[in-house]
Amino acid sequence: MPWMSKAALICLALVAGAPANSAERMTTINREAYACTSWAAWREYGQASLSVRGARTSKSCPLRLAARTEVAVVEEDAGEGASEIRYRGKVWFVDNQRLN
Secondary structure: OOOOOHHHHHHHHHHHHOOOOOOOEEEEEOOOEEEEOOHHHHHHHHHHHOOOOOOOOOOOOOEEEOOOOEEEEEEEEEEOOEEEEEEOOEEEEEEHHHEO
């Protein structure tokens, strides 16, 4: 296509290769929630929270999200009560009962 500029071709290629985010929905956190880097880390955090010592922040669950923080839900049910969310450009796993 000789009539298209290089910039137009690059934009077209980027749009064609971009993942569809239309399935994501925006929501807010209703109570403080710890965000974990994987489903397994989220599960371990949940199990630790049931112990006498309780769960602690770690490199697998480093982020605490305050109530009313806006996030995008990527997958509503990522398994056994977890939801996969996107916050500040990264994917995290949180307890789905903490989402509105």
